[in-house]
Amino acid sequence: MSTAFLVIEGIGLVLLSLYLAYSLCALVAQPRRWPLRRAPLHFTFVIPALNEAAVIGPTLRNLRSAAPGARLVVIDDGSDDETAEVVGDLARADPGILLLRRRPPHARTGKGEALNWGVAQLLRQGGLAQAPLAEQVLVVFDADGRMDDRLLDEAARVFADPDVMAAQARIRVRQSGVESRGWRGLLGRLLLLQQDLEFYIVRHIQLLRQRVWTVGLGGNGQFMRLSYLAERLAGGQAPWPPVLLEDFASGLEVRLAHPRHRLVFLESGVTQQGLTDVRRFVRQRTRWTHGNLQCAPHLPRIWRTPMALGARLDLTYFLAQPWLNLLTLGLLVYYPARALSRLLTGEVNWALTAALSVPGLLLPLAWVFLYSRENRLGLRRAAFAAAGLPVYTLIMMLSVPLAFRNFLRGEHGWVKTARHAEA
Template identity: 25%
Template sequence: MSARRLSKRTAPVSVKAHWFILLAVLFALGVALTLQGYMHHLSTVGHDSVPADGSAGSVPNAVSQGGPVIDSRGGTVQTVRPPDRTMALTFDDGPDPVWTPQVLDVLRKHDVHATFYVVGTAAIEHPDLVRRIVEDGHEIGVHTLTHADLGTVPEWQRQLEVQGAQDAIVGITGRAASLLRPPYSFDNGAVTDGTWSAMDASADEGYLTVLSTMDSEDWRRPGVAAIEQNLTPIGSQGQVLLLHDGGGDREQTVAALDSTLSRFADEGYRVTTVGDAVGIESTRQASAVERISGTAFVWGVRLSDFVVTAISWILVAAGVVTLIRAVLVVGVAAFHNRATRRSRAAGSGRRRVDVPVRPEITEPVTVIVPAYNEAAGIEAAVRSIVASTHPVEIIVVDDGSTDRTADIVEALGLPGVTVIRKENGGKPSALNAGLDAASHGLVVMVDGDTVFEPETVHALIQPFADPRVGAISGNTKVANRGGILGAWQHIEYVVGFNLDRRLFDVAECMPTVPGAIGAFRRDALLRVGGVSDDTLAEDTDLTMALCRDGWRVVYQDNARAWTEAPASLGALWRQRYRWCYGTLQAMWKHRGAVVQRGAAGKLGRRGLGYLLVLQVLLPLFAPVVDVFAVYGLIFLDPVRIAGLWLVFLLVQVLMAAYAFRLDKEPLRPLWTLPLQQLVYRQLMYLVVIQSLVTALAGVHLRWHRMERYGSLRVPAATQGQT
């Protein structure tokens, strides 16, 4: 699709619909991050035998003094324990990829079955182990989603912990478990009021609570002999044995289990699952709805893990790219500054340097000012150009203004100023009209909301001494930089635009000569067909066309132009939306430069590549990175996240300070830089997103004329700088 078609096609639906898509994506991302953060960072597997603190005044005697298997369904509390000489073998905190298989191997060796109380997060991470547990004939029970203490969490979290673990089991095995073991609970005497409340509420949802009567204390890793001793019963009473197949190093557990099972066999004890020991069916086939819900939950968690992993890599890549850009642009800017100073010193004859001395350009220049409803600032613009120390011809092209723009210029009666009135046809047509009327071979184009310093024109055209140079970008400065929005744009112009232009100059891949101040060879413009109206960024389109035609485009930092920046967020949005949209159009139009040779290839592979990564892809992923930063502050180490942000900010401050030093600007506005990173940067990211969606949808974007404020003045403190 051509850039013209990209800008003229009208979509049948409103482009604003993409904001709903963006919000939906960010919401889904927030849900995924919240789920992943909750499951992996708020809770960790601890020691089951650490009892929760709290009173036990409301715990029924039937529980505190009864058996380890507790059934309070239907409002009546019943407890039971395994029959004599029966050992119900249970394992908590798994599955673990290292120790669970070894435990299963020992159980298979002794032809013994056990009950595994799995943690939901571990089950989702190792579904094959869960399936092996079931396939080997063992029993599955719920040990919560994240190993949270059910006795201390609120009701919503209790439901999430229990149901989440159940969904994980169902989603992996297709069976629903009815046995629940609350973490941090050992025997009946350790049940607190909070734990009992959670047990009783879970009973209403169909769960039997299973505690234990003998704790191996393997979580302490006291040694194989100590674990064996802890599992030695006194008398013939049936027991529920507590061991762990996850939550840490279980080497001692595996060794003690092997020897203990051999001893139980020799002593005639029956070792089995909880369900078999007390005569209940501990699992059932899950319903279709439960299987769908469980499968969705499992895949949702896996997707959230994938998203977080992907974002982590994106964050690393974005950080690396940002750091590389900072080092690159500062290093190249320093090189550009030294080379420029040597060249100017050689040209002035102040000292001998090993650089060629080129003749000073003194020939007259035609300055073209396209103007549409520029009554607020056109007088200041024209007067500033007339005051140039270089001989100039000024052509003001009134492009069908509905205000007094042309009348104001004519009323000035200034020498060398010509006014051309034409029907409204857009900025490219106005520039072409001025180009047709130009008397000189060198042409300067300047917006009607821009003023020059007296030396600007002369300084701007000096690189034309090199016959390879076809266009020159000047240094655009923000005139109305008062207020925080003006300060932010001032920083952006000095740091974002001018540092990049120094890089593009050295790399010979300048993508844009700004409409506010640019100089061109008239013959070069005619060779590429003049100024095209294919895109809304005619300056970028024209610059790229010149590069592809073999011309060098350079940056002249001492040629300053002062322009009005938007004074409201709405005006700023409209301006940057048009800029970004037009730049995307120009990049698409000139995409063929990527495979060309010479100057065109440099533009394609260097310039377009830089724009694609830094001005399209990086902003496109920036909202995701910002959401992840919030995730890090909540779920990860907030000190580390804040530290990384401060390091990033420090890099930005140092880069900005150097850019301000190169432009001889006071550092005072940099106090707003932290706020710019938090607010202004996000606004620019959203502009890129909307522009990209608009371009991909082929929606027609109208030309948005900038608001004019009549604030154009050349700050006295900057006049005469070199």
């Protein structure tokens, strides 16, 4: 039995070392300096929308203000609210807004399929700018998104590199939407703050991944060169694979399609609503982890496709995340039980315990400190962020076994995240 304990603790030590090493590298990662030269690009925003009447109007008005010359395309994915009517009213006043409608039984089959269908329609019907496809960039945008005014200028400089096929904007979470009081309101505010803190950490990870051109694509603020999309569709291949994490999978497809393809990160960003309900939050994260599990078939291709070793290791690491998280969850149960057993028998090695615990505690506090400094949080709110981090991590880890259960059962259905109107 002692040998089994040693093996388990050895695995835990390896995982902790890997986590600390990767996090420290991400902590010090710096943005890449791009040339000032701007490519003459034409941007088309594509917004998949399912029952988004509460938010789609303000989003289109924000995009028109921030991107006066861009084309705005809304893919109504079988909404049964007033989404189509809201977009139609705006389109009549603005010829740069286009509404595409999917109807049952073909609608509501997933965001990726809506995007594949919508882009194919645009290429077929000529709903794009009159310019070469290589000079056009498609931007996937969420129905609740708000764009930084500097984002398109940065994208134009990044896409001046012909090898850049896709880019991901930085994401922030708006601190709004909490209406309840008492402990529910407190938990809602904690979730909002922690989601924004999480995306701050993701920003540093993206900066690190950019060194090997493997930046992860997200569903909001996802830029893709239209010539790449047209080539994929012409070859009978879906740019967004039919998985629950279609954005992550689309980035893998870009990187694996050609050794020269680059995925980059944009410092200018977009903001979006956060989730304030624990049940909805766990359901969303379950879908994300489930979608990652569905991407496992990409692993052999990663090691067959010519690319730098660092890129292969990075992509493999992110494909392994669900399994690493499941292992971590088991260790979170094992270590407290083992520590209690040793405490009762007087076998605690306090020096080793401190050596393992202190770095694991200091690193999260370093993230909170940097996040608080960037966002100019007061001491009280920074303390709230630090105290809430373990609670948030525990809630997030609840999604891991649920995702494995759904994946193993073959339950690949999805439930759309509900959004709320904002003042």
